[in-house]
Every structure is written in structure tokens, then in C-alpha cells.
Amino acid sequence: MTSFPEATRLSRRAVLTGAAAAAGALASGGLTACGPGDKTNAPGTTGADALKRALPKYIPSTSVTPDIPSVTGATGAASDPAFLSYPATPAQTVAARPGSGGVFSTRTPLWGAIPPSSGNTYYDAVNAALGSTMTMQPADGNTYVDTLPALFAAGKLPDWLQIPSWGNQKLNLGTAVEQFVDLTPYLSGDNVAQYPNLANIPSAAWQAGVWNGKLYGIPSFSSPNNFPGYLFYRKDLLEAAGVSPDVKSADDLFAAGKQLTNANAGRWAFDDLWPFLLFPYGVVSTWNPGPDGKLVHQYETDGIVEAMSFAARLAKAGYVHPDALAGNTGNGQQRFWSGKVAIGAGGTGAMDGDDHKGGTAANPAYSRQLVKVFSATGGTPQIQLGPGAGWFSYLNRKLSDKQIREALAIANFLAAPYGSKEYLLVNFGAADVDHTMTGGNPVLTQQGSKDVATSYQFLASGPQVSLVKNGFTQVVKDYAAWQADAVKHAVRPMFFAMNVTEPAQYASIGQQVEDTIKDVRSGRKSIDDYRAAVAAWRKQGGDDLRKFYEGVREKHGTGQ
Structure with missing residues (x-):
């Protein structure tokens, strides 16, 4: 679990979008685990009619x-x-x-x-x-x-x-x-x-x-x-480098990386942008209806492959801070404050006076801004709603x-x-x-x-x-x-806030895929390695998990 950045007192917005965002990014709802015998019961899940009866009236x-x-x-x-x-x-x-x-x-x-x-x-x-x-x-x-x-x-x-x-x-x-x-x-x-x-x-x-x-x-x-989170940039650093923050495609982001990186001076364009780099590639839901109506996991989408490929492209070009590539996320805030990176990602709670106070302590001109929601491929911009x-x-x-x-x-x-x-x-x-x-x-x-x-x-x-x-x-x-x-x-993602209870045997089947994603986006493994990991995930329970969610959809709907 990611820890909160504040040293003493938690701010209102950081509570909402700090660790909770990191834990919930790209999750379709509140998920709990049930025993092996509960594959169809999905305890916890509530359909639309029952939900309507249970909710308080908004006044x-x-x-x-x-x-x-x-x-x-x-x-x-x-x-x-x-x-x-x-x-x-x-x-x-x-x-x-x-x-x-x-x-x-x-x-x-x-x-x-x-x-x-x-x-x-x-x-x-x-x-x-x-x-x-x-x-x-x-x-x-x-x-x-x-x-x-x-x-x-x-x-x-x-x-x-x-x-x-x-x-x-x-x-x-x-x-x-x-x-x-x-x-x-x-x-x-x-x-x-x-x-x-x-x-x-x-x-x-x-x-x-x-x-x-x-x-x-x-x-x-x-x-x-x-919102779970999105991409941030240092307005003062982009202005000093003559870089426009008006990102409208992945190519714009890559071009900014070239202008902002000076490894000899200890400055890189990017920190770790994952998982929020997925949103520009249209990946905003764990499960999605495929062309034939059957559910498709985000692991199986073109969007996640395109996002990983772009992340690897940034890494191979030398535009990502070495510590971020090494998985050292704990110092990401400090790298951003000190100007060692100009573009990062995280919970929107960072748009906060506490952050600005910390940033200006390192640089009086400090200004954190959020990149406007954009599509990496020129499609319809999307951001996940939690x-x-x-x-x-x-x-x-x-x-x-x-x-x-x-x-x-x-x-x-x-x-x-x-x-x-x-x-x-x-x-x-x-x-x-x-x-x-x-x-x-x-x-x-x-x-x-x-x-x-x-x-x-x-x-x-x-x-x-x-x-x-x-x-x-x-x-x-x-x-x-x-x-x-x-x-x-x-x-809204599918199964939005439905508290779907996944059978416990599926709790760890995605770990190999997640580990492979890290290696692919850092340039250490290939997309073929990723596809092999997804194939293994399907055999280890991914296809059974798909059937489970098909059952949830049939019985309770999708929460949309």
C-alpha cells in the first residue's frame, strides 16, 4: 500500500486521492474475496433494484x-x-x-x-x-x-x-x-x-x-x-523550456520528453506514469464488453498493450528518471518538488496547498498542474470515474x-x-x-x-x-x-461500486501479469512476453473469472 506524503496532518483532498487512488485505480468496484464454494453467490453484490431501496435520498x-x-x-x-x-x-x-x-x-x-x-x-x-x-x-x-x-x-x-x-x-x-x-x-x-x-x-x-x-x-x-488520478506537470519548468502543456496525443508527450530531458544536468522529463497512462489509451475499466458481447479483461485489450509500448518507448529514449525505472516510487514526490522530473502521475489530491508549500520550499516558482484529459491516439478523451x-x-x-x-x-x-x-x-x-x-x-x-x-x-x-x-x-x-x-x-467502469465479491482462488492469479507489465514498460521484456503471461493468467483462472463476472452481470447487472 502506498503511504501518504504528508508528514503530519492529512489534508481533505489527499485523503480521498492518495493511497485510496493508488489502491483503486482501474478497479471496477469494491472487491472482496469469498471461499472456493462461492463462485456464483458473490456475497456482497447488490443489484439495481435492491440498491435503490437501500440508498438514502439526496437532499x-x-x-x-x-x-x-x-x-x-x-x-x-x-x-x-x-x-x-x-x-x-x-x-x-x-x-x-x-x-x-x-x-x-x-x-x-x-x-x-x-x-x-x-x-x-x-x-x-x-x-x-x-x-x-x-x-x-x-x-x-x-x-x-x-x-x-x-x-x-x-x-x-x-x-x-x-x-x-x-x-x-x-x-x-x-x-x-x-x-x-x-x-x-x-x-x-x-x-x-x-x-x-x-x-x-x-x-x-x-x-x-x-x-x-x-x-x-x-x-x-x-x-x-x-478520479483515481492523472498526469501532472511542473508549469514553471515547462515554461522555462518553452514546452507547451497542451498535450493532445502520445506524440505530443514524447516530444515534450525530448525537450525536457537533460541527463547530464540531472533532469529527466518523466517519473513513473503508470497506471494513469492507461486512461489516455482508453483503458478505464477492468472488465469491458467485447465485440461479441462477452466480457474482456483489461489485460486483453489493445489499449493496455499500446500504453505499455509507449511507456517502454519513453524508457528506451532515456526520458524517464532512472530511480523511477528501478521502481523507487517512494521518492517520486521529492523528485517532482526538486525539479529532477517535470512530468509525473498520481492522485489528484496533490493539487493542494500543502503540496504547494512543500514545492515552493524547494523552488519559489514551483507550480504543479494537471494535464488536461486527452486521448493518446486521437480518439475520445476519457478518465475513469471512481x-x-x-x-x-x-x-x-x-x-x-x-x-x-x-x-x-x-x-x-x-x-x-x-x-x-x-x-x-x-x-x-x-x-x-x-x-x-x-x-x-x-x-x-x-x-x-x-x-x-x-x-x-x-x-x-x-x-x-x-x-x-x-x-x-x-x-x-x-x-x-x-x-x-x-x-x-x-x-463509469463496469460493475461500478457494486462491491462484487471475487472467489478467493483468483486473488493472486494476476500477479505474474502485473510483474510482466513492469518489465515491459521499463524495456526489460517484450510484448510477446506480456501476451504469454496473459495466456497463463487465462489458464490459471482468468477464463473462470470471466465466467464469474458474466454471472454477476446476468444476475445483478453492470452498475452503469
């Missing part, structure tokens, strides 16, 4: 008006609304304390230093406003999912647990979800109206929290344009009805929209203690930097917005403009 909030409104594009994708400053008079969206004195144990991931649990001004302020005691227990995000199976096996689950989407398979969540509260009677349809901030989360964001036709998960960091949310929290089924309702009232408080009083408290702590207002935006104090950590937000949080961090207003404007264009080209 958008009008309490706050963004500076840059959302733009709706293809397939219902929409850009995040953007705010250039926090409202001078924040709206109050919850009239009274939601809690009734309950005590809830929690477990959430955290990338960075774990804050103190006692004497924590942030925890104290939020718990006081909630009227309940939330025992916050953030754990190392890099190993977080690995620690969860033992809790399930021992029956020691906390009252409220965060499970990121990439943990679904390890936990066999299609079956294990029975250990959590079925929230369908509380939140489905009009039932959600008693929790206005939860109702403000679009219905599509709840979809991947539905298992076996029932709603279990409460979403965090939802967005109608949950599920509306990839982070879900679950309530322990041992909770009483009273505790469940108290927890949902707390979740409603935590999910308050950006611009509200509640959001300010949940994300920045107490005024003049944990944060102050600087330049129209909240900034953590020294105390806040020590105590405030992304924790409550993993239990519930409202829809994503673009916001100013560290005073970098232009970053927000640039990202909003890119999103407004990208949503025009968004494509």
Missing part, C-alpha cells in the same frame, strides 16, 4: 454558497465546489448537541504523528460540542488494514470502525459485514431526512457502503468526481437501538458541510486555541498542529470541496478549472 444543503460553483459533466460527474475563503459568518447546521452522554470506542487510520489522547484540546473541544465521549484511537495508516483481521477474529471490534475500500478483500467484507449494524431502516430513502447533513451526501456516495442489498457504511470524503466514496465507517452490531441513533446524530454533526460552524470545529478545533483565522481562512496554531489530526472525519464527513490551504488561492482556482474540464470526459 442537498443550501446553507453555504461556494465561490466557484460545481460544474456537472458526463455520467453525472461534477466538479467539487470551491471556496477561496471561509465564510465570515459560518452557518450553524446542528441546533443542539447531538449526543446524550454516550461513550463510543473508535478506530481510524492516520498518516503521520499520532496526537496525544489525554490533554488534547482538539478532542476535548469536539467531544464537548458532541455531548458524547468519542474515544479516538487513530492507528498507523500504513499498516492499518493489516491490523484489522485480528480484531474481527477475536471479536474485539470497536463501537465505530473505519474500513477503507482497499481493505474489503482482506477482510472478506461481503460476509464479515454482518458484524455491523444494518443502517437501512435508519437511513434509506426519506429516513435520512432527520439527519440533514447526512442527507446532503449524494446518494451515489453511499453506494459502495451497500452490501447484500443493505446499507452498512457511512461515507467519508465523498465526491461526485472521485465510486462516490471509498472510505466507510461501520457501527458495531452490538450497539443498542438508542446507541445507534446517538451515533447517527453524531455522524450528522461530523458531516456538516464546509463553511459551517460544525465543520470549522471538527476540522480545525477550538477558535484561538487550535486555530486562528488568517487571510480569511483557518490556520492551525502551534497547539493545533500538535493536537488536531484527521480522525473524526473518518467516522463521517460531508462532500468534498476545494479550499485554500497555506494561502495558496491560485491552487484552488487551477484545480477547479481542471475538474470542470475533466468531468466532461468521465467514464
Whole structure:
């Protein structure tokens, strides 16, 4: 699992598009594993009719008006609304304390230093406003999912647990979800109206929290344009080299590589562009209908072969940083910041004031930009649209009805929209203690930097917005403009957010193919080697997996 780049506190957008994006890029939905005898049952999967009955009704909030409104594009994708400053008079969206004195144990991931649990001004302020005691227990995000199976096996689950989407398979969540509260009677349809901030989360964001036709998960960091990631470039470096960022084909990208590379000076055009190089070649879904209607895996498409061939072409030309070719992805951020590479790839969460602060520390002219969505071959530009949310929290089924309702009232408080009083408290702590207002935006104090950590937000949080961090207003404007264009080209993959449960015996059959892909795109192996690996994959279970998904399509549809 890729670790988050932040050293201390995780930013809102990076949560959504950092490790989750790396784990979910090109995945068709939340996948879990089931036993060998479950080849046709696919526990976890939900068809369209059952999904409609389980989802909460979307009732958008009008309490706050963004500076840059959302733009709706293809397939219902929409850009995040953007705010250039926090409202001078924040709206109050919850009239009274939601809690009734309950005590809830929690477990959430955290990338960075774990804050103190006692004497924590942030925890104290939020718990006081909630009227309940939330025992916050953030754990190392890099190993977080690995620690969860033992809790399930021992029956020691906390009252409220965060499970990121990439943990679904390890936990066999299609079956294990029975250990959590079925929230369908509380939140489905009009039932959600008693929790206005939860109702403000679009219905599509709840979809991947539905298992076996029932709603279990409460979403965090939802967005109608949950793009896994794309290609980035250093605007300042391209301008200095006289290179246009207006990439419209693979040839344009190759030409930029030639102009930007100077190995003798320690500068290369590209870092590792995989897997996001697949999107320009039209590979936006794991499974696709072939000409005869039968399903075709992305391994079997011309697009992935063309993308690998182009990556190998860049490598052989000497335009890719040697460390990237060697698989050293851990220093990719630093290579980009320092200007050793001018074009890279990754989660869109990097369009963030924290990134810009880190980049300008190395170069005052630093400017990260996203390449506009393009087609490598001159076809229709496409970018994969991920599920509306990839982070879900679950309530322990041992909770009483009273505790469940108290927890949902707390979740409603935590999910308050950006611009509200509640959001300010949940994300920045107490005024003049944990944060102050600087330049129209909240900034953590020294105390806040020590105590405030992304924790409550993993239990519930409202829809994503673009916001100013560290005073970098232009970053927000640039990202909003890119999103407004990208949503025009968004494509939903097959089995979109359906929580399809793959039989466990297929979990590792693709590893040889993935290893071969690395060798082909670095120039160490040939396309013939790749085709041989795919042939082996088919014999080892790929063709059986195809039949499995054909069965899912026949029984449940494709989620489109």
C-alpha cells in the first residue's frame, strides 16, 4: 500500500486521492474475496433494484454558497465546489448537541504523528460540542488494514470502525459485514431526512457502503468526481523550456520528453506514469464488453498493450528518471518538488496547498498542474470515474437501538458541510486555541498542529470541496478549472461500486501479469512476453473469472 506524503496532518483532498487512488485505480468496484464454494453467490453484490431501496435520498444543503460553483459533466460527474475563503459568518447546521452522554470506542487510520489522547484540546473541544465521549484511537495508516483481521477474529471490534475500500478483500467484507449494524431502516430513502447533513451526501456516495442489498457504511470524503488520478506537470519548468502543456496525443508527450530531458544536468522529463497512462489509451475499466458481447479483461485489450509500448518507448529514449525505472516510487514526490522530473502521475489530491508549500520550499516558482484529459491516439478523451466514496465507517452490531441513533446524530454533526460552524470545529478545533483565522481562512496554531489530526472525519464527513490551504488561492482556482474540464470526459467502469465479491482462488492469479507489465514498460521484456503471461493468467483462472463476472452481470447487472 502506498503511504501518504504528508508528514503530519492529512489534508481533505489527499485523503480521498492518495493511497485510496493508488489502491483503486482501474478497479471496477469494491472487491472482496469469498471461499472456493462461492463462485456464483458473490456475497456482497447488490443489484439495481435492491440498491435503490437501500440508498438514502439526496437532499442537498443550501446553507453555504461556494465561490466557484460545481460544474456537472458526463455520467453525472461534477466538479467539487470551491471556496477561496471561509465564510465570515459560518452557518450553524446542528441546533443542539447531538449526543446524550454516550461513550463510543473508535478506530481510524492516520498518516503521520499520532496526537496525544489525554490533554488534547482538539478532542476535548469536539467531544464537548458532541455531548458524547468519542474515544479516538487513530492507528498507523500504513499498516492499518493489516491490523484489522485480528480484531474481527477475536471479536474485539470497536463501537465505530473505519474500513477503507482497499481493505474489503482482506477482510472478506461481503460476509464479515454482518458484524455491523444494518443502517437501512435508519437511513434509506426519506429516513435520512432527520439527519440533514447526512442527507446532503449524494446518494451515489453511499453506494459502495451497500452490501447484500443493505446499507452498512457511512461515507467519508465523498465526491461526485472521485478520479483515481492523472498526469501532472511542473508549469514553471515547462515554461522555462518553452514546452507547451497542451498535450493532445502520445506524440505530443514524447516530444515534450525530448525537450525536457537533460541527463547530464540531472533532469529527466518523466517519473513513473503508470497506471494513469492507461486512461489516455482508453483503458478505464477492468472488465469491458467485447465485440461479441462477452466480457474482456483489461489485460486483453489493445489499449493496455499500446500504453505499455509507449511507456517502454519513453524508457528506451532515456526520458524517464532512472530511480523511477528501478521502481523507487517512494521518492517520486521529492523528485517532482526538486525539479529532477517535470512530468509525473498520481492522485489528484496533490493539487493542494500543502503540496504547494512543500514545492515552493524547494523552488519559489514551483507550480504543479494537471494535464488536461486527452486521448493518446486521437480518439475520445476519457478518465475513469471512481465510486462516490471509498472510505466507510461501520457501527458495531452490538450497539443498542438508542446507541445507534446517538451515533447517527453524531455522524450528522461530523458531516456538516464546509463553511459551517460544525465543520470549522471538527476540522480545525477550538477558535484561538487550535486555530486562528488568517487571510480569511483557518490556520492551525502551534497547539493545533500538535493536537488536531484527521480522525473524526473518518467516522463521517460531508462532500468534498476545494479550499485554500497555506494561502495558496491560485491552487484552488487551477484545480477547479481542471475538474470542470475533466468531468466532461468521465467514464463509469463496469460493475461500478457494486462491491462484487471475487472467489478467493483468483486473488493472486494476476500477479505474474502485473510483474510482466513492469518489465515491459521499463524495456526489460517484450510484448510477446506480456501476451504469454496473459495466456497463463487465462489458464490459471482468468477464463473462470470471466465466467464469474458474466454471472454477476446476468444476475445483478453492470452498475452503469
